[in-house]
Structure formats: C-alpha cells, structure tokens
Amino acid sequence: MYFQGSGEVTVFMLGVAGLPVTGITGAPAGAGEKMGVPADKNRELEDKRLREACQQLEGVFWHLLLRSMRKTIPDGGFLGQSSEERIYQDLLDEQYAMLLAGQDKAGIGRILYEQLRGRG
Template sequence: MKTNGIDFSTSYPVSNAYETKKQSQELENFESVLKKASEEKDDKALKKACQEFESYFINQLFKEMRRTIQPGGLIEKSQAEEIFQEMLDEEYAKNASQSNGIGLANVLYKQLKSHL
C-alpha cells in the first residue's frame, strides 16, 4: 500500500513467510476499510481503520523492541511461549490504540478526514 509517497509494504524487513502474509493481510484490511469509509463518507469506519493501523504500528514497535533483548537466562524460551508473547503484544497494542494510544490514530484520522 502506498500513501503519500510511503510504501508501507516494504518499510520493514520481515523474518519469515508467515509474518509476510500476516502483514500483507493486515495492510490490505486497512486499505479496504479505508476505501469503504471514503466511498461511504463514514467517519466511524475511518476512525476504526485509523485505530487498527495504530494498533498494527504499536505491535511492530513491540516486535522490534523484543528483538533487541539478548536471548538467555536460566530457562530457554519455548516456541509456545514465543507465540503467547506475540499474541499478548497484539492485545496490548489493540488496547493501547482503543484508548488514547500514542496519538497516531488521531493524526491519521484528522489527515484522512480532510480528504473525504
């Protein structure tokens, strides 16, 4: 997806095929909700799409922050624990974006609303 010269689909390197597919689905979902809101002049759908994008962005921040932590410790992480951590981070990101979040959803909403 390309918006105002920013191509979101190639912004960040992706570690595996599953993440690539998941990221492209999330971006396609955002793009389709955005188109639908634009066509129907629906402010609620636009606001929801902006919150979903902020949630996606916060989740990416969590992933990148976790990559900076050195593996180690007394007990090695299992694959199940890693999956649980990813799911927990997704929920944290959703909750953050539904409250005030980091403000990205509000900025996007104001910017995109002016183009409706």
C-alpha cells in the same frame, strides 16, 4: 478494475477500511441517496470505519514497536524460549498494542484520521 459508465471511466479500489472507493472522488462506491440511505448516515458510517481503521493501524505500529523492543532482550534460562512461548508472547504483545491504540497514547490513529477525513 475499470468500470465504463455514463461517458467516464471510474477506477475502483479498496479503501483504508476495506470499502470500495472511487479513484476520482475517494467516496465509497454506491454511497449516497441512490441506495435509499441518507448521505448523513453514510458519512457517519464512513467516519466510524475510517476511525476504526486508523486505530487498527496505530495498533499495528504499537505491535511492531513492542516486537522490536522484545527482540533486544536476550532469551533467559538454560533452554531458551520455546516456539509456543514465542507465539503466546507475540499474541500478548498484540493485545497490549490494541489496548495502547485504544487509549490513543501516541495519537497516531487520531492524526491519521484527521488527515484522511479532510480529504473526503
């Protein structure tokens, strides 16, 4: 979406944390003193959301890894695994993934956060 204002065109898009950001500065749209919130508070909020988004992305990585690893294990038993069991197993893997991401085992979320924070 394009917005025409004060002689310049600004491109708006959704950022990593789901916040609208400007295509030119990468700062959240509407952030700063003009909204009545000190810039330091906005920066803290932006950092917190970025850290959470990076941690969630690391969780997605762990979930895909666990799912891929689980596919290498043959189904046991005479009847195999029902669809309900597969769903519950996937939900359990998702919870394991979020726990692993929260413990920063691989450091992917932390590294991504540091790289993205440096761009702001």
